[in-house]
Amino acid sequence: IRGVAPINPEKKMEGSVKESGYYEGERLTHLLALVQRGIETSKPSNVNSLPEKLWLKKQIAIGINEVTRVLERMKPNPTDTRQPPVQLQVVIVVTDCKPRMLTKHIPNLAASRNVPVLYIRDHKRASLRLGELVKLKTALAIGVKARGNDLNLSLQQILTRDDTS
Secondary structure, eight states: OTTOOOOOTTSOSOTTOOGGGEEOTHHHHHHHHHHHHHHHHHSOOOTTSOOHHHHHHHHEEESHHHHHHHHHHSOSOTTOSOOOSOOEEEEEEESSOSSGGGTTTHHHHHHHTTOOEEEEOOTTOHHHHHHHHTTSSOOSEEEEEOOSSHHHHHHHHHHHHHHHO
């Protein structure tokens, strides 16, 4: 077929993403610790509140399918006043997953909804570390829902710090 470029398996997941957009090593450990602290401080202290797993599902979209579903329900036009009840503040995606096709659509979908994406990698352990945050064995993507709690405040500090650096 003429005019079709060959597929390069070594190509980065997102062409427009700068290398500084990746979290690995100490930077990844710091990010995950801040998210964990935000989750812990946001938990309701009321004994009669929701069980932890249900509360976590209300705060975070867990998994590729759920993140994709929430992003698709968000309006791509920011001037539209009718927004869905669930908005994502940020999406965290594992970049060292195999096959990469699993998460390849998320950055473009998030960009069309003006949702920042944080990329993490840890030599094939990033999905395990991300899963620990949400009390699962592994997770390839999570989306933090904008609820105005301590978790959102922690992530807002991370996002503004990354924008200025």
